[in-house]
Amino acid sequence: MIDIPETVSSIKQAAEFTGLSEDTIxxxxxxxxxxxxxxxASGHRTYSKHQLEGMVFLTRLKATGMTLEEMxxxxxxxxxxxxxxxxxVSILxxxxxxxxxEIDRLLETQRIIDYKIDNYNEVLVNPDLNKKWKSPFAD
Amino acid sequence: MIDIPETVSSIKQAAEFTGLSEDTIxxxxxxxxxxxxxxxASGHRTYSKHQLEGMVFLTRLKATGMTLEEMxxxxxxxxxxxxxxxxxVSILxxxxxxxxxEIDRLLETQRIIDYKIDNYNEVLVNPDLNKKWKSPFAD
DNA sequence: TCTTGACTTGGAGTGTACTCCAAGTTGTAT
DNA sequence: ATACAACTTGGAGTACACTCCAAGTCAAGA
Incomplete structure (x- = not known):
């Protein structure tokens, strides 16, 4: 991660350091x-490092499935x-x-995909096997 | 997973066995x-086991972040x-x-959350520490 | 035969999270 | 002084993935 300056004085920089878009901020x-x-004085937004870190933490919560309402x-x-x-603490x-x-679900799907890839590769080596797997997308 | 009959003769049953809603199907x-x-003859949908399994596989791809267009x-x-x-094979x-x-990202966020929970707990034990963590949501 | 309920269709409406736009203001470089 | 980019606002529009609805058809039981 880029390290964040003590303060930034434009929304553009805030976007740059947090990874959010200006519109999203x-x-x-x-x-x-x-x-x-x-x-x-001009009306332009400024952000402290403190605030930028908060925004980065929000992106992490969002990226891991927390909704805007929950945040x-x-x-x-x-x-x-x-x-x-x-x-x-209890929310966290x-x-x-x-x-x-979520991790458990992803791992299980990886296993299923591996199984399908194995089947595909066997068919590639020996096309006659094709009839054996009638499961959609698996043959 | 519930085991799937050879054929089903209504969208309701298809929904039941795949976990999708009737409207989604x-x-x-x-x-x-x-x-x-x-x-x-009545116009009602029927599905083979083969097709139902395909639908279940779709739900897995979707649950792991594949869009409808990609599917x-x-x-x-x-x-x-x-x-x-x-x-x-290469798509899979x-x-x-x-x-x-995605798994790596989730694991990293888990670590960050653990770190925050630890901080919270320390503050709960000793409230004076509160000033030490200025990071938003972390103190 | 009549009712009940499960199904059919095309199309409209919803929720989430942005993303874009128009009109206006400010800051910087030439 | 003037151009031009970067910013401001409120509000409209978009993308995705459903979800619901109205009007109609069909099958089975009392």
């Missing part, structure tokens, strides 16, 4: 997933301060479990 | 992802017969690699 702010960003909820808990810590634990289930 | 047929299903492409190759075998290999990348 504005959209997230619009729906309340990101807090209203500080503006310069908004998490953010609201964060804003309520320390009292919400236990709730935040639950999300971690979801990720684990 | 009709939708897949409409967009050409599934071939036009055989109909009884349509794969299906068309399948319909072109044996000559498309090498192409189908590529998809398997995508799954691997």
């Amino acid at each position: 504005r959209y997230y702010e619009k729906i309340g997933l990101l807090p209203y960003a500080d503006r310069k 908004k909820h998490f953010r609201k808990l964060y804003e309520r301060g320390e009292a919400s810590l236990p709730q935040r 634990i639950e999300h971690k479990n979801r990720i684990q289930n | 009709r939708y897949y047929e409409k967009i050409g992802l599934l071939p036009y299903a055989d109909r009884k 349509k492409h794969f299906r068309k190759l399948y319909e072109r017969g044996e000559a498309s075998l090498p192409q189908r 290999i590529e998809h398997k690699n995508r799954i691997q990348n």
Whole structure:
């Protein structure tokens, strides 16, 4: 990962460092997933390193299947301060479990794909075998 | 997995055995992802075990991130017969690699979540530590 | 025969997450 | 001073994958 400067003073740079698009950053702010960003005198958004890291963490949660609504909820808990810590922990634990289930599902599908690739390769070597696998896409 | 009978004679049963909804099955047929299903004299759809297994395989590809368009492409190759075998193998290999990348990403996010959970727990034990972690959502 | 329920069709509507646009403002280089 | 790029806003449009609906047909039981 690129290392993030202490502050950036344009949405373009924020996009560059977080991997989000400029439009997506504005959209997230619009729906309340990101807090209203500080503006310069010109009205342009500025971001601290702190905020950029938060955005990167959001992209990770999203990339692992958390919805924008769930992330908004998490953010609201964060804003309520320390009292919400236990709730935040349990959300993270639950999300971690979801990720684990997803991993298990992916591994199983990899096994099935391997099986199909093996079948395909056998048919490539000996086309007469073709009739043996009647399963769709497998023969 | 439930075992699938040799044939089913309604879309309801097909839905039951594949896990897809009736509407989704009709939708897949409409967009050409599934071939036009055989109909009884009444016009009701019937499906062979062969076809049901194909539908289950589609759900796996979809659950692991393949789009409907990509699946349509794969299906068309399948319909072109044996000559498309090498192409189908390479699509499967590529998809398997995508799954691997996804798994790697999920594992990395799990590690990050673990790190955050640890931080949270430390703060829960000793609230004074709270100032140490300035990273959003992490403190 | 009549009702009930499962099915058929084409097409409209939904939810999520963007993505783009028009009109206007500001900052920088020549 | 002027051009031009980068930014601002509210709001409209898009892509994907369904999901629902209305109107009609068909099969089986009371």
